[in-house]
Amino acid sequence: MTTLVDIANASGRSFTTTLTRAEQREMGQFMTPPTIARFMAERLVAGPSQYHVRVLEPAAGGGILAAAVVEALLAKAPADRPGRIELMLYELDTRLIPNLRDLCLLMSQSSVLAGVEFDFVIENVDFLMSPLALSGEQLPGLVTISNPPFLKLNKTTDARARLHAYAVHGQPNIYALFMAATARLTAPGGRWCFITPRSWMAGEYFKAARHTLLRHLNIDSLHAFESRTEGFEEDAVLQETVIAWASGRATVEHGANIMVTRSQGGADLATAGVQALPVERVVGDDEHAMFSLPRDATNPFEGWTATLKTHGFEVSTGRVVAFRASEYIREYSGVGTVPLLWLQHVRQQQILWPVQKKREHILASAQSAWMLVPNAPMVVMRRFSPKEDERRVTCAAYLGQLPGDAIGLENHLNYIYRPGGHMTPAEARGLAAFLASSVVDAHFRALAGSTQVNATELRKLPFPPLAVLVHIGEIVGDFPSLNRIDQVVNVALTAQRPIEEATTA
Structure with a gap:
């Protein structure tokens, strides 16, 4: 049976075949494979849902991630299913809008059959320039899922970098602005999921973005793709990618863990190992707030306080x-x-x-x-x-x-x-x-x-x-x-x- 995800994937792939490799790189966006889209969505909406769920895909492309979330929500048992789904799609490329509208109509039909109210809005604008992104105001029941574009911006001449300066430190990358802007919108009880290059987890350039994420979100789970080629194999993307799942900020209990999984790509997700790592092993507690993905729960450097500077170097x-x-x-x-x-x-x-x-x-x-x-x-x-x-x-x-x-x-x-x-x-x-x-x-x-x-x-x-x-x-x-x-x-x-x-x- 053809699913919503299959339809969105076919639409997205049909569009990318019309682009040259240079055009695709200039846009900085690569379509999410169906296996990974479902993997992201299922963990994102696991557990009972609120009655009114707002689903946001801020860089929709072919809409595959939104389709995966709606599929996962409708597949829940009736007691755990939302009563209403409000879908918000943002896509800058006008050529993708007709197919997104057709996809939303199919989602509406599937929702009605499941006894769920469904509304949607498609905005043909740059999400980062939208009133929603710029407001920074929390939306109750918001569930965000995204595979944003990744490309560098000039922080002095690009309006997006200037308007989201709270998340800019050094040379900004547009994907980090998507992460930070949507984090600000996530209310307690809301959910958030991004697949991106792994570079945001460390380095000075992403420090402001990391601080924004940690002010508004609790990082619950991380999945690392350890192959540089198998995450987006159909697009031949040479990146180490990571999926992050988070919930709207609430008090973090002492001893809380972050679930960490790893795979080479999409094909071995079913056999990915699972770790429960203490938050302090994953997120640095200093001004840099760098993230790491250690393989051991214990810290081999435990008790060491010396640095190069304290040794005189x-x-x-x-x-x-x-x-x-x-x-x-x-x-x-x-x-x-x-x-x-x-x-x-x-x-x-x-x-x-x-x-x-x-x-x-x-x-x-x-x-x-x-x-x-x-x-x-x-x-x-x-x-x-x-x-x-x-x-x-x-x-x-x-x-x-x-x-x-x-x-x-x-x-x-x-x-x-x-x-x-x-x-x-x-x-x-x-x-x-x-x-x-x-x-x-x-x-x-x-x-x-x-x-x-x-x-x-x-x-x-x-x-x-x-x-x-x-x-x-x-x-x-x-x-x-x-x-x-x-x-x-x-x-x-x-x-x-x-x-x-x-x-x-």
């Missing part, structure tokens, strides 16, 4: 921006040049320079001095690593072995140093080994789906006592393998036996 980003420094960068060494390190020079636990690729030298002069750093021990790491890398952090202890009084670090590198002081070789080796360990790798993979480890996340990372890091550095040796690192670090952190036992090869 700082992390910075390489100062050499290639296109701005082109007049100083050289292909070959010469009078006054010093080494310039790029991504390709930083391997796991090893600096290899030169490698005869790109321009590996930079002129050290009075004009370029501001972009150079002292040639002294530090930890150098890639800001980005390939998704396929075994560890999220690729870093190495640099002990000052290259020639010159200064060196250049290209902007795609981060480096950890001791400002106003001198990092010892043991400190550098210990820090590099700890950051490349499996325990830190698990932390960063839980924190964000992105392959970037930014300076903010490094500054927030809890560290063991400095003496432990130094001890690791004294034991681990030069150019250690990842197995060797884990062996030494695990022994040092658990302190179950003398660290020297880890030196047995």
